[in-house]
Amino acid sequence: MLLVVDVGNTNITFGVYHGEELLHTFRLMSKLSRTSDEYGFSITNLLEKQGAVVEDIKGVIIASVVPDLMHSLINAFIRYFDMTPLTVGPGIKTGIRLMVPNPKELGADRIVDAVAAYEKYGGPVLVMDFGTATTYDLVTGDGAFIGGITAPGLRLSAQALWEGTAKLPEIEIKRPDKILGHDTTSSMQSGLVYGQIGQTEYIVDRVKAETGLKDLKVVATGGLGRIIADNTDKIDIYDSTLTLDGLRRIYNRNQKN
Numbered sequence: 001m002l003l004v005v006d007v008g009n010t011n012i013t014f015g016v017y018h019g020e021e022l023l024h025t026f027r028l029m030s031k032l033s034r035t036s037d038e039y040g041f042s043i044t045n046l047l048e049k050q051g052a053v054v055e056d057i058k059g060v061i062i063a064s065v066v067p068d069l070m071h072s073l074i075n076a077f078i079r080y081f082d083m084t085p086l087t088v089g090p091g092i093k094t095g096i097r098l099m100v101p102n103p104k105e106l107g108a109d110r111i112v113d114a115v116a117a118y119e120k121y122g123g124p125v126l127v128m129d130f131g132t133a134t135t136y137d138l139v140t141g142d143g144a145f146i147g148g149i150t151a152p153g154l155r156l157s158a159q160a161l162w163e164g165t166a167k168l169p170e171i172e173i174k175r176p177d178k179i180l181g182h183d184t185t186s187s188m189q190s191g192l193v194y195g196q197i198g199q200t201e202y203i204v205d206r207v208k209a210e211t212g213l214k215d216l217k218v219v220a221t222g223g224l225g226r227i228i229a230d231n232t233d234k235i236d237i238y239d240s241t242l243t244l245d246g247l248r249r250i251y252n253r254n255q256k257n
Contacts, residue, residue, distance in 0.1 A: 001056045003047075004247035005085070006109060007064035007073070009132040010155070014043070015244035016052055022241055024050035036072045040080035060085035061251040063108035063243070086251060088112060093253045095119065099144045107135075109243060110148065114139050116246030117219045121237060124213045126204065128235070129243070130222030132156055134196070136203055138211070149203055154224045158192055175227055197232050204234040 002017040007030055016024040026046045034042070044054055060077050062085050064070055070087075077085045086092070088108040094115050098106065109129065114137050117127035123141040128134065130153060137148035152160070154173055162170045171185050179194050181187025208216055220228065220235045221242035229238035239245075 003057045003060045004244050005062040006243045036075035039076035061247050063088040063112045065107045097144045099146050112246035116242045125217040128220040130225035201234045
């Protein structure tokens with residue numbers, strides 16, 4: 001079995017694969033500081049709760065946008081799994097060409113999403129990830145990553161509202177039935193969700209206009225991506241496990257025959 005690990009700014013998401021089948025997923029908060037022993041204990045226990053054990057895991061791959069926790073996390077796998085995980089970074093084989101001035105600046109999650117979207121759905125493809133940040137990345141028909149857009153994510157925008165103002169409360173992020181809110185909560189929900197929908201639709205249209213790629217596929221992922229995908233016809237596919245599947249594909253590409 002393969003354990004794939006997506007380290008985001010909010011959560012660490014784990015996926016257990018048997019071949020191409022995703023068997024289990026679980027999460028840890030990434031904002032909590034942990035030692036390698038705490039990571040090792042938590043991961044092994046969560047695996048066992050899912051019906052898997054350490055001995056079942058024959059490989060580990062990590063994509064991370066949080067460098068500060070990588071030392072402890074990698075050491076946890078060395079100590080508790082007796083293996084050094086593969087990490088997505090410079091020198092790893094991905095199957096796409098990074099046609100940007102400084103590929104090292106690209107977040108590992110964006111590369112992983114681009115790989116999965118291109119291999120699963122073909123190109124040209126615009127892949128969106130609705131996470132802590134909302135990212136939009138374009139891969140051409142011949143597999144070249146040529147650029148992207150980065151914007152605040154829904155939760156980050158919501159947090160800015162209630163932390164940056166004296167009277168606005170913390171709210172649930174969901175789409176209200178009407179765009180005109182009749183109380184504080186619904187007006188905030190409307191601004192956040194319909195604002196994100198409007199941003200998404202504008203960016204898709206602008207990318208198509210600037211590139212001339214009228215046949216561009218649009219693929220979305222990320223925890224809050226479903227809310228957006230269900231409320232616009234600009235997104236062709238919503239794939240909740242895109243990042244995990246991208247990690248699996250990159251791991252397999254880097255194994256010696």
